[in-house]
Amino acid sequence: MADRYEWWAAEQVDRLLSRVLAGRRPDVRPNDAIEHPAILTGVQLAGARHAYPRMSPAFRRRLGDALEAAARPPSPRPMTRRGALVAGASAALGAVTGAALERVVGLGLPIPPAAAPTSGPAPGLAGAPAAAGQPAAGVLEPAPAYQQWVDTGLVFGEMIEGEPVDVAAGAIRAFVVREGDHIRAVSAYCTHLPCKLSVRVAPAGFGCPCHGVEFDPLGNPISPPYPVAPLPAVRTRINGGRVEVLGTLTAG
Amino acid sequence: MGVEPQPESRLLHLPPAGTATEVALNELELVYAWIYARVGNRADAEDLTQQVALKAIPRLKAGAAAAAIRSYLFATARSALAAFWATRFGLPEEELRDDLWVEELGPELSGSPVAVARVQGILDQLPKNYALLLELRFLRGYSLKEVAAELRTTVGGAKVMQLRALRAAARVAHDG
Numbered sequence: 266m267a268d269r270y271e272w273w274a275a276e277q278v279d280r281l282l283s284r285v286l287a288g289r290r291p292d293v294r295p296n297d298a299i300e301h302p303a304i305l306t307g308v309q310l311a312g313a314r315h316a317y318p319r320m321s322p323a324f325r326r327r328l329g330d331a332l333e334a335a336a337r338p339p340s341p342r343p344m345t346r347r348g349a350l351v352a353g354a355s356a357a358l359g360a361v362t363g364a365a366l367e368r369v370v371g372l373g374l375p376i377p378p379a380a381a382p383t384s385g386p387a388p389g390l391a392g393a394p395a396a397a398g399q400p401a402a403g404v405l406e407p408a409p410a411y412q413q414w415v416d417t418g419l420v421f422g423e424m425i426e427g428e429p430v431d432v433a434a435g436a437i438r439a440f441v442v443r444e445g446d447h448i449r450a451v452s453a454y455c456t457h458l459p460c461k462l463s464v465r466v467a468p469a470g471f472g473c474p475c476h477g478v479e480f481d482p483l484g485n486p487i488s489p490p491y492p493v494a495p496l497p498a499v500r501t502r503i504n505g506g507r508v509e510v511l512g513t514l515t516a517g
Numbered sequence: 518m519g520v521e522p523q524p525e526s527r528l529l530h531l532p533p534a535g536t537a538t539e540v541a542l543n544e545l546e547l548v549y550a551w552i553y554a555r556v557g558n559r560a561d562a563e564d565l566t567q568q569v570a571l572k573a574i575p576r577l578k579a580g581a582a583a584a585a586i587r588s589y590l591f592a593t594a595r596s597a598l599a600a601f602w603a604t605r606f607g608l609p610e611e612e613l614r615d616d617l618w619v620e621e622l623g624p625e626l627s628g629s630p631v632a633v634a635r636v637q638g639i640l641d642q643l644p645k646n647y648a649l650l651l652e653l654r655f656l657r658g659y660s661l662k663e664v665a666a667e668l669r670t671t672v673g674g675a676k677v678m679q680l681r682a683l684r685a686a687a688r689v690a691h692d693g
Contacts, residue, residue: 267677271677272673275673275679275680276676279661279680282655283661284558285557286557286658291558293602294605297606298608300680301606302687303684303687305687306690307557307655310651310655311557311655312553312556312557313635313656314658318553318562320542320563321559321563325546328542328567329538329542331571332541332542332571332574333538
């Protein structure tokens with residue numbers, strides 16, 4: 266006889282897998298993690314029902330264009346006044362698009378609504394006072410039910426000034442940087458699509474492998490070809506000399 | 518009852534590759550099929566394939582052997598897939614690897630014959646009613662109402678049985 270939890274879990278799992286069987290993305294969230302073996306098995310069974318899935322012609326064309334664009338050396342494009350205004354306004358809105366929006370939803374964060382540009386953090390994200398010289402970009406903060414402070418393994422006193430370190434805290438990935446007696450962290454995922462950023466040495470900053478967007482060490486996009494939001498900050502602290510990041514719960 | 522793997526002659530028929538881009542796209546078709554078998558939907562498969570393509574292709578050295586190229590693409594795909602699910606579930610990648618069917622034998626094959634054969638192997642090890650439910654629901658496209666009617670149970674009962682069957686299948690898959 267099923268208990269109350271099992272009835273609830275059965276509903277949740279069926280809801281997710283019904284979407285996959287209807288050809289849609291599953292709406293997986295961190296609170297589905299406890300049944301992840303069943304969910305993963307379900308999506309893989311669903312994936313096996315098409316004997317030889319092929320890329321659609323439209324996707325194949327788009328991918329071919331993207332590969333050819335990636336192979337060409339970058340050339341500076343003159344920015345029109347209209348283009349500069351659009352890029353600036355969108356960056357100020359903290360626009361969150363496409364799969365990046367799904368990641369925000371998946372972490373239990375409220376979805377930032379479209380709003381007029383403000384001088385503060387993007388609406389819907391936890392606000393953080395902007396440091397001098399640093400534009401407000403919002404703070405990536407998991408919902409209270411899923412958050413926990415995670416020891417990154419870094420000892421503050423041993424960190425090299427200004428050198429970003431890639432850390433993981435559950436679903437949160439961040440670059441942590443020591444600045445004098447302070448510690449700072451930004452999200453390690455591109456705000457265009459959730460591609461994992463890599464550290465750039467010269468010039469210093471972060472780069473996206475998917476579409477070539479680059480960010481400065483503060484997380485601001487550098488001359489992006491389309492509107493891209495700055496990297497949100499990630500909460501970090503020093504606890505007993507060790508660096509912790511506010512991440513998400515892990516099972517077990 | 519059973520899932521028939523496709524014969525070799527009906528494997529992916531890809532257009533003849535002329536340009537370097539076409540060569541890359543033909544390799545990526547195999548990656549796409551492999552990823553699709555593990556995410557179950559076109560949108561996620563396209564996103565992940567694009568990630569793999571833009572990350573791996575620019576890093577390939579000119580003149581690299583075909584086998585090396587394919588291995589590198591599939592290594593990138595395995596990494597991308599693990600990160601994809603880890604982000605969504607909020608779990609470390611290590612905890613998910615055993616559930617992802619990221620078997621090492623995959624690279625030289627399109628994903629689907631391996632996936633289809635693997636599904637058959639898993640179903641064969643399950644109790645009859647679990648195997649029947651999973652085949653009807655996931656491989657033959659029955660709605661849950663139709664599955665419930667076939668198994669002479671309620672829709673709610675079928676959902677609970679579905680969850681238990683998937684857990685059992687996951688254990689079988691994990692134990693190899």
